[in-house]
Amino acid sequence: MKRTITETLDAAVRNIFPGEAVLPPVFLEKPRNKDHGDYATNIAMTLASQLKKNPREIAAMIIDQLGKDGAVFKNVGIAGPGFINMSLSDEYWRNMLIDINKRGKAYGQGALGRGETVNIEFVSANPTGPLHVGHGRGAAVGDALARVMAAAGYSVTREYYVNDAGSQIRNLGISVNYRIREAKDPGLVKEVEFPESGYHGEYIKEVAAKLIADSGNGPLISEIMGLSHEDCLDPGHELTSKTGDLAQSLLLGRISDTLKDFGGINFDIWSSEQGLHAEGKVGDTIEEFRNKGLIYDKDGASWFRSSDFGDEKDRVVVKDDGTLTYLAADIAYHKEKLEKKYDHIIDVWGADHHGYIPRVRGAIEAMGFDPEKFKVLLVQMVSLTREGKPVVMSKRSGNFVTLKEVVDEVGSDAARYFFLMRRYDSHFEFDLDLAKKATSDNPVFYVQYMHARICSIIRNAAEEGIEPPAPEDVALELLREKEELEIIKILVSFPEIVEGSASAMEPHRIAFFLQDLAIAFHSYYNKTRVLVDDLRLSKARLYLVCAAKIIVSNALGLLGVKAPEKM
RNA sequence: GCGCCUGUAGCUCAGUUGGAUAGAGCAACUGCCUUCUAAGCAGUAAGUCGCAUGUUCGAAUCAUGCCAGGCGCACCA
Structure with a gap:
């Protein structure tokens, strides 16, 4: 949707200024204020400085060009210093419902990734104890990111690196x-x-x-x-x-x-550190570094010149007792991943490991790989609260709350949703009481309830002999309530949200999208009955809520949270 | 001391990569169930975007410097 408009604008601009070689990319945004239309662009203003012309004048020229494409736009206007505000026709919006209902589960999937391969390594907790809540956050983020990126057209591999040596x-x-x-x-x-x-x-x-x-x-x-x-x-x-x-x-x-019970997290690859050593890959990597002069000996140990690549000091890879450090294995491990020709390598780490990034990135650069391919997501710490008070955790005494305990207590859906409704890089306070509540205070129930309500409507309709209609059997023009158009606009934005979420690697955007959608739906539900005396209207509304059901279900699926039919 | 993250409403947090009058949800207060699930809805109130300079048509967003909190600074993993 957004892309179509962007392309239309781009074409218009090129038409008007054919001589200009370098045109700034058209940037489309959704205005906060609904009075400003469905979409807006500042293209006239960015062009203004380049062309030394009045932005409003440029805007007028562009609008004139767009006017020739009257089927899509309902309203196009200039506002403020030179914004171009655009509204699409109601009919155009309503027709999008057909697309959603036809594509069903596939709606929201896109081609942004163009099939590029991505390796996402997450959790990777040492197998020396149970997972704690911090690992849970990393697990939820890694898994949801994998789902989102897969939906955006990437070919995703999930990997767990097991530190089973040392x-x-x-x-x-x-x-x-x-x-x-x-x-x-x-x-x-x-x-x-x-x-x-x-x-x-x-x-x-x-x-x-x-x-x-x-x-x-x-x-x-x-x-x-x-x-x-x-x-x-x-x-x-x-x-x-x-x-x-x-x-x-x-x-x-x-x-x-524990991970299987946490929303069905599975890995395509379980990598073993022991295996890397056994196959001689760590030794080979050290050898390669030595031959390239990237390693020197001092005080009986061997040091990698990581400071040549942005680290604050050089790091030991072979200790003076001849054993290898964790870093040595980690370099070999990343070398292996990079040699598998993944287009992108994403590591999800706890924020307490941030100091480790420069040396790994340094090693990647030293080996001649493009460091841009390597991204680390630092997932911030989690603290738990119960009855408003912090739950004390100390690893020292073994008195820490495990992921399993939390999942057993609040359920996998609530736990996952809570971990995913915040940016991963903000410190997170997990309110155990709230997660257990079965009221609208609890965001996960609020969203799931939307799905259950729609299912209930569909069941009731079926009892009255009304089945979800086929597209040719729907009088979409009957959807005249402003809430109905609002919901449609939210539904249609889903693919863009998925794309944005994938390219920014921010799964929390899906949770916020769901929240917005649920608010709009519950409000509509309370105000307007779907099943009314008028059969044609009932069918049209049923068609709308079916589309809404598809989107909630798809979005919840990206978070690994169930969409229940009954609650 | 050095590095990374964070600082937005009483609380928990968004803010579309620099745009128009800064937004949600809780909590507080006022209303709404003979009607498809009240696990819901409508409304009211709530702000020095940590502070200060700078960059420009325009800054919560970018730069620099402070302040506060968290986390790291191993020949540990």
Whole structure:
């Protein structure tokens, strides 16, 4: 819709000023004030400075050109310093309903992405514990962005990078081994403190119990019981990494389950850090950097010259004990993603990792890839409130609220909607009480209720023998209420919202769109009956609400929130 | 100390990439159910866009400097 008008204007401008090589792009906006029409452009003003002419004069010329295309426009005028305000005819708007009803689920999908490939990596939480609410926000944002970009015509791959290697997994092994020994024989660990740097959460005990149950007191458990205290706390011990691996895959399974229950989040690729090491990809990358002179040795360690690429200092990739840092693996990981020829690579990270961006981007640049292809979305922190008071979370004591707890408490729909109704880069206060409310205070219910109400109308109509009509069977001109045209205009803007949301990578725009639509609908519903004595009018209105149902359902789908038929 | 994010109505937040008179939702107050779901609607009230300069026809939006809050500044992951 918007594009059609933009092109029309562009053509008009080119017609009038054929000699000018460089014409500014036509910029169309929706005026805040409805009196200013459906669309407005400042093109005459931007042209004015370039052509050294009066903007109102230019505007008049453009309008004159547009006048020849009378079918679309109802009203075109000059306003203020040189804005051109345009209104489309009611008939034009009403006819858009046919398009919506015909295309159904596909309405809103666009070609902005032109099939370009996008890799979105999100969550990627370490498999050393359950997901917390912060991960939940990242999960909702990443998944919704994937849906929005797919709708906008990108070919999207969802990826989870599993940090299943390194000292954290050995640390996990130590923690679990301790709990296994404690569970089997409390006297055995009485003399030994649980390691300060270990994982203190209660879930470690659950993992221990599960491993004991799975093994049926088999050889692994007896071996663990037979360890000396020193071996048990030794990160290098064989049993430490063995238990660590088992615990890690168990915890990753739980993470995956939690995400499935959180609006059905699935990943196309689960990348393994361990795998990168095993296939020698990390070593190869280090080698490549060394050959290119991007790495130097100092103090027994190897340093990547990230400061040459905008980082504030150089970073160690090989420690003086010969082991590799997380960054080393991460460089290899991003190299792999870039070599797969994705057109865009998007990483969704917690905002606490922002300091990490320059070194990764630096590495990407150093490898000769276009750093523009790489975008990081920093999802800001989440704080929880209950009864108006903050819920204290401390990772230290293992006393943090998990995503599963929140989803169990408020439901997946509310949790997802709440995470997605704010910009991802603003600090977010999650009101648990509000999320549970079943009233209009709660935005997610408000929007879902719109869908349920429409379904109810359709059911009632069916009982009276009125089925949703075919386009040729509808007298659209009967839709004369101003609320009806307002709703249509909102519905028609949906594809633009999807495009904007995708190109700005801002899924929250979908939530705001839904809010606006629901307000318009509920207001209309309260004022105007759909099913009236006049059958033709009933059908026309039914046709309208069917279109509205399609749009709510499609938009909710982009957020991964259900559109219930009954509430 | 350095870097990143944030600062808009009492509260939680939008603001279409620089446009016209800054908008929603809560909370507060006033009304509306013999009518398709009141999980709803209509109305009232609410602002020094953190502060200060600058850029230009035009700034909540861009630049610089302050102020406040959050988060980072490892041979941890």
